[in-house]
Amino acid sequence: MADLTTIHGARERVVHTGGVELCVVELGDSARPTVVLVHGYPDSKEVWSEVATRLADRFHVVLYDIRGHGRSTAPKPLRGGFTLEKLTDDFVAVIDAVSPDRPVHVVGHDWGSVQSWEFVTVRRTEGRIASFTSMSGPSLDHFGHWIKQRMKRPTPRKVGQLLGQGAKSWYVYMLHTPVLPELAWRGPLGKRWPKILERVERIPAGDYPTASLPSDAAHGAWLYRDNVRARLAHPREDAYAHAPVQLITPLGDAFLSPKLYDQLELWAPRLTRRTLPAKHWVPRTRPDQLTAWIGEFVTATEELEDGVPPQQKAADGKYADRFGGQLVLVTGAGSGIGRATAFAFAEAGARLIAVDRDAESAARTAEMAQLIGAPEAWAEAVDVSDEQAMEKLAEKVAAEHGVVDVLVNNAGIGLSGSFFDTTPEDWKKVLDVNLWGVIHGCRLFGRQMAERGQGGHIVNTASAAAFQPSKALPAYSTSKAAVLMLSECLRAELAGQGIGVSAICPGLVNTNITSTARFVGADSAEEERRQKKSSRLYGLRNYPPEKVADAILAAVVHDKAVVPVTPEARGAHLMSRFTPRALRAIARLEPPL
Amino acid sequence: MTSAVVRELSAELRGFREVQTLAYECAEAVAAQLKPGVTEREAARMQREWLRERGVRDWFHLPFAWFGDRTAFTGFRIPLQFFPTNRRLEAGMPFILDMAPVFKGYTADIGYSGCLGLNPLHDKLLADLEAHRELILREVRERRPLREIYESVDRLMVRQGYANRHRAYPFGVIAHKVDRVRERRLNPTLFGFGTQSLKGLASDALHGHRDGWSPLWSPYRFSDHPPQPGLWAVEPHLGFRGTGAKFEEILVVTDSADPEESAFWLDDDLPHVRRWAEGI
Numbered sequence: 001m002a003d004l005t006t007i008h009g010a011r012e013r014v015v016h017t018g019g020v021e022l023c024v025v026e027l028g029d030s031a032r033p034t035v036v037l038v039h040g041y042p043d044s045k046e047v048w049s050e051v052a053t054r055l056a057d058r059f060h061v062v063l064y065d066i067r068g069h070g071r072s073t074a075p076k077p078l079r080g081g082f083t084l085e086k087l088t089d090d091f092v093a094v095i096d097a098v099s100p101d102r103p104v105h106v107v108g109h110d111w112g113s114v115q116s117w118e119f120v121t122v123r124r125t126e127g128r129i130a131s132f133t134s135m136s137g138p139s140l141d142h143f144g145h146w147i148k149q150r151m152k153r154p155t156p157r158k159v160g161q162l163l164g165q166g167a168k169s170w171y172v173y174m175l176h177t178p179v180l181p182e183l184a185w186r187g188p189l190g191k192r193w194p195k196i197l198e199r200v201e202r203i204p205a206g207d208y209p210t211a212s213l214p215s216d217a218a219h220g221a222w223l224y225r226d227n228v229r230a231r232l233a234h235p236r237e238d239a240y241a242h243a244p245v246q247l248i249t250p251l252g253d254a255f256l257s258p259k260l261y262d263q264l265e266l267w268a269p270r271l272t273r274r275t276l277p278a279k280h281w282v283p284r285t286r287p288d289q290l291t292a293w294i295g296e297f298v299t300a301t302e303e304l305e306d307g308v309p310p311q312q313k314a315a316d317g318k319y320a321d322r323f324g325g326q327l328v329l330v331t332g333a334g335s336g337i338g339r340a341t342a343f344a345f346a347e348a349g350a351r352l353i354a355v356d357r358d359a360e361s362a363a364r365t366a367e368m369a370q371l372i373g374a375p376e377a378w379a380e381a382v383d384v385s386d387e388q389a390m391e392k393l394a395e396k397v398a399a400e401h402g403v404v405d406v407l408v409n410n411a412g413i414g415l416s417g418s419f420f421d422t423t424p425e426d427w428k429k430v431l432d433v434n435l436w437g438v439i440h441g442c443r444l445f446g447r448q449m450a451e452r453g454q455g456g457h458i459v460n461t462a463s464a465a466a467f468q469p470s471k472a473l474p475a476y477s478t479s480k481a482a483v484l485m486l487s488e489c490l491r492a493e494l495a496g497q498g499i500g501v502s503a504i505c506p507g508l509v510n511t512n513i514t515s516t517a518r519f520v521g522a523d524s525a526e527e528e529r530r531q532k533k534s535s536r537l538y539g540l541r542n543y544p545p546e547k548v549a550d551a552i553l554a555a556v557v558h559d560k561a562v563v564p565v566t567p568e569a570r571g572a573h574l575m576s577r578f579t580p581r582a583l584r585a586i587a588r589l590e591p592p593l
Numbered sequence: 594m595t596s597a598v599v600r601e602l603s604a605e606l607r608g609f610r611e612v613q614t615l616a617y618e619c620a621e622a623v624a625a626q627l628k629p630g631v632t633e634r635e636a637a638r639m640q641r642e643w644l645r646e647r648g649v650r651d652w653f654h655l656p657f658a659w660f661g662d663r664t665a666f667t668g669f670r671i672p673l674q675f676f677p678t679n680r681r682l683e684a685g686m687p688f689i690l691d692m693a694p695v696f697k698g699y700t701a702d703i704g705y706s707g708c709l710g711l712n713p714l715h716d717k718l719l720a721d722l723e724a725h726r727e728l729i730l731r732e733v734r735e736r737r738p739l740r741e742i743y744e745s746v747d748r749l750m751v752r753q754g755y756a757n758r759h760r761a762y763p764f765g766v767i768a769h770k771v772d773r774v775r776e777r778r779l780n781p782t783l784f785g786f787g788t789q790s791l792k793g794l795a796s797d798a799l800h801g802h803r804d805g806w807s808p809l810w811s812p813y814r815f816s817d818h819p820p821q822p823g824l825w826a827v828e829p830h831l832g833f834r835g836t837g838a839k840f841e842e843i844l845v846v847t848d849s850a851d852p853e854e855s856a857f858w859l860d861d862d863l864p865h866v867r868r869w870a871e872g873i
Binding site for chain 2: 339546
């Protein structure tokens with residue numbers, strides 16, 4: 001048994017129920033809404049310590065060791081002592097003690113979520129639970145129906161889903177063997193477990209797992225033995241959630257397939273879905289994101305209970321489950337692809353920082369973003385090529401809004417003209433904005449992301465010109481090729497930290513980059529003529545920046561490395577790989593300007 | 594311009610103003626009756642019946658109604674998609690009513706944007722249309738080529754963050770000429786357009802082609818000429834991610850040397866103008 005609780009500032013008490021003593025701790029002001037965090041297997045309440053301390057300044061946070069875990073005592077005998085019914089008794093005893101008059105918000109991870117599904121679907125807790133946030137733990141009843149449904153009408157896809165989940169559940173069969181799991185946990189596995197977690201799940205070293213792990217894991221084997229077979233064979237028919245449910249699905253979970261939740265709306269009518277690119281132990285690896293989502297959900301539910309209408313319409317964009325509440329920074333957000341990208345993230349419910357050299361258009365982007373779903377949006381007038389200004393921006397953002405979850409380095413300028421017409425000043429200007437702007441962004445905001453250690457994503461807008469040589473765009477293409485290579489190198493470097501890097505290569509897109517592009521080697525009248533002509537050409541092509549924005553969001557969601565967007569960009573990308581000579585021949589052609 | 598011409602024009606303008614007022618009254622009356630569940634077809638029929646009861650027998654085009662993301666012409670590729678569908682109105686949804694009745698031989702063509710309930714985004718779009726009304730008048734008075742004015746409007750929309758949705762109109766027009774229409778006993782329509790009005794437009798196009806102007810105000814080369822005197826139904830149309838808003842009203846262009854008289858909006862007492870004046 002562990003000596004002391006490791007959660008700072010926690011008030012501890014013991015709750016007696018059904019012959020066991022439960023160790024319950026509380027944080028925060030007990031007048032605030034109560035959030036009960038239920039841990040999984042093989043964990044103790046300390047798995048929540050990061051999340052609990054973050055939630056404590058806004059809520060009354062309650063954690064408890066479930067029976068047989070941490071500092072709670074185990075039932076005697078163990079067999080039959082861990083049924084969902086008994087776990088529900090424990091839960092009711094805890095909430096009676098910590099929040100007798102007010103319904104509580106339940107948050108469950110892994111087995112904590114499995115048992116919380118039971119809490120939220122049985123009659124006797126009706127009116128006692130205000131909301132439920134579930135992660136990495138389905139209801140055994142829903143799971144049972146899920147299996148039955150797939151067995152009854154086995155299509156190839158359904159059989160695939162069954163086999164896939166069956167393979168992921170290997171540990172469930174293991175835990176059903178007698179004695180062996182206990183021996184392993186109390187012996188070598190228990191000793192190695194922290195290292196395994198660190199390596200496989202990339203859990204930062206610290207106060208978790210606790211010293212009670214071997215006995216927690218050994219006792220917890222009975223969670224499986226007492227419930228899994230019985231419930232999967234005879235799932236309850238009335239397992240409907242009587243409170244709003246927020247489902248957080250880590251997409252990289254090694255134990256649970258996201259397909260498990262395909263028809264969850266049938267069981268939980270008031271369902272909010274969230275997804276996040278992470279592995280199983282999200283309370284340890286993504287505490288900031290979980291805190292944000294839990295806080296938001298609890299607050300929204302509370303307001304609804306009080307009859308306060310929601311402050312804003314819920315974002316219902318395509319990727320709202322993924323970007324809702326995340327902090328996104330877009331450079332060059334005052335027009336074109338940057339603005340469209342800002343709007344697309346806004347529609348997905350992200351909080352937005354719109355950065356542009358032009359203060360007025362950045363403000364406009366932020367203002368419109370809030371009208372279409374961004375809960376918050378700010379505008380910043382910064383020139384990305386200005387190192388000091390960027391450093392100031394990074395400090396300000398970190399201080400006022402936190403670490404950026406998605407960074408889009410999009411700002412760029414166009415420059416056309418032969419190599420010998422391009423002066424050193426022209427080169428400097430293009431490289432300063434197109435390349436150095438990206439370097440500053442990655443350096444400053446990327447470092448914050450890496451240091452936080454909770455993942456993130458960087459998107460750099462390169463160009464199809466990055467792999468398509470042209471005699472008309474030597475400086476521009478060079479800057480964009482550098483951005484492409486930088487992105488790929490950085491992707492390799494940050495892969496270990498759960499930070500993705502994508503390079504977007506749009507191609508000819510109808511934005512105002514053509515009307516502001518410089519054409520060197522031409523007088524001002526000729527330059528204006530070429531600007532007009534190229535704008536008209538791009539206008540005729542009429543590929544909307546909104547489609548590039550969609551590609552950017554998809555690139556983040558699917559963590560793609562290089563994304564050519566328009567058909568011609570995709571064609572050029574293919575040619576650069578398979579017929580580079582043809583591409584070089586095209587490079588010699590005179591552009592139609 | 595001689596005073597006789599002005600007087601005669603004024604008499605004519607009164608006729609146009611009367612039918613434009615009638616059309617906007619119709620739009621407001623129908624908009625007031627819209628409720629959740631009404632389809633675009635029903636809304637179009639309500640407009641048609643309201644105007645028929647008040648003596649309208651011919652149309653420049655039959656009334657249209659667009660609901661929800663159709664106000665932004667999302668996914669419009671062929672002109673048939675302009676016609677009203679069975680799309681039902683829901684709370685918070687924007688809508689546009691567009692009609693072009695002919696009354697006593699005078700034509701109007703109006704567009705009315707509204708919203709069923711509160712929609713801050715729609716309010717913003719409507720408010721931003723004011724700048725376009727001012728811009729168009731100013732540049733027409735400056736006698737800029739219509740194509741250039743079109744591009745100015747386009748640029749303003751881009752700056753505001755919107756997509757230019759009149760690009761989706763046939764020939765991408767932002768405006769077209771309207772004229773008097775001879776009254777007949779039978780007034781057949783062709784693809785929703787009154788045949789008499791189409792005839793007028795066609796003959797304008799023919800004459801215009803000889804003299805180097807076009808009755809359609811578009812982004813193309815055939816609109817590369819200064820504003821042609823006459824009456825233009827102007828319809829800047831903003832679109833923003835599934836929400837659209839526009840107004841459509843008549844701009845009078847004359848050959849007067851006085852800028853004030855060379856171009857003016859036929860009527861300033863219209864719902865959207867009143868809205869801006871009240872500062873909503």
